[in-house]
Amino acid sequence: MPVIAVDAMGGDNAPQAIVEGVNQALAEFKDIEIQLYGDEAKIKNYLIANERVSIVHTDEKINSDDEPVKAIRKKKKASMVLGAQAVKEKAADAVISAGNTGALLAAGLFVVGRIKGVERPGLMSTMPSFTGQPFDMLDLGANAENTANHLHQYAILGSFYAKNVRGIATPRVGLLNNGTEKTKGDSLRKEAFELLSKEASINFIGNVEAREIMSGAADVVVADGFTGNAVLKAIEGTGLGTMKTLKSAIMNGGLKAKLGAFLLKDRLKGMKETMDYSSAGGAVLFGLKAPVVKCHGSSDAKAVYYTIKQVRKMLDTKVVEQLVDAFDPKEEVN
């Protein structure tokens, strides 16, 4: 039975939201085991006992303002580090945390380790779109600088994920660029375009622009970590800002506006749900020897549950083992 290590102490609502998410997942999925890493007494406050869950007690944890690499090296007993260590030692098959993103990236790279042949694992999320059909995008910022070769690998990684975890038969892979014509972009994009065009294992559809990615332009969007991070944050900032502005327009609009909003409530809620992508799970540091997944820092129990569901699917489809094989056919699958 697959074993998922969960950092119980990471995120704004830990350990309560984390443990409650674990409770939901254990009730729903009878074919997984969970290891919870963190303060045993606190975890027990919320945990519903189950023969498929265990607690590995530790007093140490990584804080959100800890310097990532230093924290991983100094805090060897931190809940997040112990979870990653369990994966390395094959006591667990995957690790999830809602804590310090940089530290989880560092734990993924230095403790869990890269798939042989993958140069720079990328951070990938399944993002919402206005068409209701989400898309995967990477790298969202695991790296500040990437080469064309990295982008080539992201195209393969993203395509494997969309196919296995999201069930899209031949995912359309697009290269994020400043225009759709094939001659567009800087030297990095031009070189990456050539590599993707020649890659027979993916369905490369050419360049896509940031204006169109949320309108179904591609199933997988390939970006360097710097641009991917900026685009992700621009989308988040615009989306959140629009909703906040709408809310304050209603609040300061007197009785008429409040009544209007009341009548529109169901529709606005439906719209919010379309755009809410927590059901797709967390952000995967993809290209590692096992699933290492980051839940949003503000995750509630539902988001934790969905991330466990996502990791279960990744383990079930053996997407990582397939990648190991694709990147280096000689290496043995663990």
Next chain:
Amino acid sequence: MPVIAVDAMGGDNAPQAIVEGVNQALAEFKDIEIQLYGDEAKIKNYLIANERVSIVHTDEKINSDDEPVKAIRKKKKASMVLGAQAVKEKAADAVISAGNTGALLAAGLFVVGRIKGVERPGLMSTMPSFTGQPFDMLDLGANAENTANHLHQYAILGSFYAKNVRGIATPRVGLLNNGTEKTKGDSLRKEAFELLSKEASINFIGNVEAREIMSGAADVVVADGFTGNAVLKAIEGTGLGTMKTLKSAIMNGGLKAKLGAFLLKDRLKGMKETMDYSSAGGAVLFGLKAPVVKCHGSSDAKAVYYTIKQVRKMLDTKVVEQLVDAFDPKEEVN
């Protein structure tokens, strides 16, 4: 009296919207002259005669799908090229077009010419924010690749614009980066951070993230052309998509939703106006010897009017002459 050359044939609504915008500007501003370049008979259909407006007839025009540099070289009599040529020959002080963006950039660079010392002029727009206080951002895509030196120059250019045209005494200049800490970013950002920190003529406030730029993080946001373009398009795509989704949620929501929307109409309109930045004018190709300004392709008469207002302000404050002086004190102001 300042003379503004206007390409009457560029954009989706040309020449009607262009000429009507000119009519409004001439009625409002008694201290400017306009030269309209394009099809005389068509222009006359809409133009309100005025002693401060003249028509320079030409049959040729650049289409939206023309290859920019080639179009500028081959179509020497195109309305846009003649307008730029008039600026070069000092028959006009600035040029405006709603036509092919790439061609206008090429005309700006090759016909009007760079300010001595400015290596790579950048495309700059005044963008809306949720706080109601807009910000200037550049480069939005005039260049696919930039050096730290270019970013340094954009900081100075943007600061001059915000001070002179928008009247902000000491504009806060931020560097678009993947985190706010000073050590963040790729090598380009790290090098640019150093240069901006040492630049005494600007008020550098450090790194800003794409999530915060629409919430008043800085008055001037400095980006390389590739990232700036991607962020601009991500903001546009998210904003337009959200509005479209809201609209269709209302339309498909039955009578209750429609009544709700009716009651909220004034508030939604007010919100749309806050986010509408056409009143700030067009996108300036900044760093040239004269104002070269691009109106959006879908500009209506009001947007054209606002762009003329913006150019008038640029000429009135002599922001370009000040830049000539700042970048090369020895060069004479024309």
